[in-house]
Amino acid sequence: MLTLDSKVPSGPIQDAWTNHKNNLRLVGPKNRPQYKVIVIGSGLAGASAAASMGAMGYNVDCFCFQDSARRAHSIAAQGGINASKNYRNDGDSTWRLFYDTQKGGDYRAREKNVYRLAELSTAIIDQAVSQGVPFAREYGGKLANRSFGGVLVERTFYCRGETGQQLLLGAYSALQEQVAAKNVRMHTRSEMLDLVVVDGRTRGVIVRNLETGKITRHAADAVVLASGGYGNVYYLSTNAKGCNVTANWRAYKRGAGFANPSFVQIHPTSIPASGDYQSKLTLMSESLRNDGRIWVPRDPDEKRKPKDIPEAERFYYLEERYPRFGNLVPRDVAARNAKEVCDKGLGVGPTGYGVYLDFAKAMEEKGAEAVKAKYANLFEMYERITDDDPVETPMRIYPAVHYTMGGLWVDYNLSTNVDGLYSVGESNFADHGANRLGASSLMQCLADGYFVLPVTIGDYLSRHDAGEITTDHDAFEKVETEVRDRINTLLKIKGDRSAQSIHRELGKLMWEHCGIARTKESLMEGLEKIPALRKEFWNNLRLPGGHQEMNQSLEHAGRVADFLEFGELMCRDALLRDESCGCHLREEYQTEEGEAKRNDKDFAHVSVFEFKGVDDEPELTKEPLSFEALPLADRNYKS
């Protein structure tokens, strides 16, 4: 049984973060260089955390598996970042952003965490602008905004369709400034393969250099995991190919609790897969739903081109079912509706799994040039991939795995239950509940990295002396040997199947048994099939090459091995959560209109799992959620 102390401050929600900060212990500027902090990952959360701590004077080592810190997958976020600046004077406020996020997450997040996120949102914009992030401006030179799903205000700041890229380059530049100042040492092409914990406290990591294969030990006073999400367990997702669960999974196996692993966001607007060779799915930003109308033909046998189908024979299912939010319903609602109409045989495109996203009306009203200018790079991207011009014919889109709300359990300080181990950004479970609203992931990563972690980590560090354990400690020896043994085992299997083919099979299994809609039966079946596939992997993997060289097959195989264990945990969580909420739709629990039906009496909690062995059932601990500031309410986007 895990001991989970959420450390959420008491008192009114509006003052919680300020009061909490005032009560934290700090490390003085002269002492900070003595403390070494390791950051795993250099995306928005990792880079902003490493840069901020470096600037404060901590001694930081940052690791990423890519060849440069600038390539982390935060870079691919397109649409924007939320902040309750209320520049539009449309009634936005910290409270409103808090309310939207908590409601959007279907009341499965800690409300004081969510409030803090909303509170910090405006400072992120200020910080990014001060770094030179060129957000879109209006004619008077003031910042421009647009609207995203699940809200009734315009609070999203953007740089065309490349907001993530610009924010990441801002954080990356700040990180490089600290590298130049020698406060941060950046280790590229380096993958964390295990965590070293001694007497319940995190002491360091074991890392493999992906160019030379050299395995090294790194001791630290604290370790921060900013290693992103695990959407690639489905093989096909909008994640970058390298995204993986390995760092989080290693931490889980060393005692960190894994929270809500089954909460996976399926994004409604991705380009549909075209064949079996498909290696990833490409997202089309949700911002397109501002001007695009989603529809399918009413006739399942429709053969005409979309342009030739008259209005009356088109089914604008979101506009009809949700008149108030229309095409801007939250992601899970949009995704489920798309699947439902396609399952009924109304889908379009060669596979029948696609719906139209049509800009004809917006172009008629605003002019084709204006619409094209607004979404320029998205239209180009679409045309490049599909060979269709969205100005001439509607886009075809379909839901795809996009973001994982689940992650390592963390307290209000972003610390896991293992002392000295922190988790920030998508890698933790904290702020989005059972569904994340669009343009909120960038916000959370940067709130964690720029403003929360740099303060809270001092509270832990100040309670301990720096550098208590060095890499010659027995624990480092032991964990390093385990890492080496595991690599050697993988190389020695010499079977017939590539890691790629097993990963693909796992992906299909996960999509089928733990995808958009789940049932008890399908999940139980998944729980039987995954261990069998894992066995196949360990008996029949073919891994070319050796380990003392660059070996991308070995990197991939190591990550697939972890996904094969992790997928089982996801199914287990989805099975135990015997309700529907947000992204998690159990078909047994839905309203007459097919909406997720929560069971607040039994499931208003965070499910946290503790590792008990690869083939043993993990132990579940529940962190109850309280709803004082914002009482539980139905999540209704219809009226």
Place this chain on the structure above:
Amino acid sequence: MRIKIHVWRQSNRTDRGEMKSYDLEGLSPDMSFLEMMDQLNEKLTGNGEEPVAFDHDCREGVCGSCSMVINGEAHGPKSETTTCQLYMRHFEDGAEVFVEPWRARSFPVVRDLVVDRSAFDRIIQAGGFVSNHSGPKPEPNSIPIEPGIAETALDAASCIGCGACVAACPNGSAMLFTAAKSAHLGMLPQGQTERFDRAKDMVDKMESEGFGSCRNYAECEAQCPKGISIAFIGRLNADYLKATMIEPIDRRGKMHAQ
């Protein structure tokens, strides 16, 4: 469709390396170029050979990982397109395709098609940032920025740091990369304070990393997957010239001496 592909194979930094040829059949025109490479690697793995190492990650044209020279052009035949956004429909059925890594003195080959681009990080470290700490900052709307300037800064900031400009340049110059960052920050009010030092420090670093000089071949712009304009190089040259004419003041040295 089928193709004959010639790929650069090199097992490590010191290996001499050579081109090797493979035949691939049963490809779909809707397959991306990297999905074709995946097929090749699956085939090689199946035959007990070592797969071709290549950098890739987001596969949506923005992370800047891919680094292939295809048929003599960085990122292949389609303009303003990264390798990962290139599709097999852009090639003829039965085509011969030549794939090589970036070739430049400052980008040593690590393995097969993978090169070491850490020199780019070091150019950024020389000044490609606005010196800053995290914490309270002025209200952004108190410093209005003309939208045209913000947009042009964003044009420059769209550089994905892939290194195609260097691979394309007969001199192996990194001027387009350096100019894009220098112009992005130099055009915005937030970047003014360090504008001239930045230009000088980044160019000096670029040269010390072994990149060549710019001679206006403009191949960098032609092969840049983000279509970054060489007009930014003009801006950088102007800033660099001004920086070298300003009397040097060692402000930081003075601060340390206090």
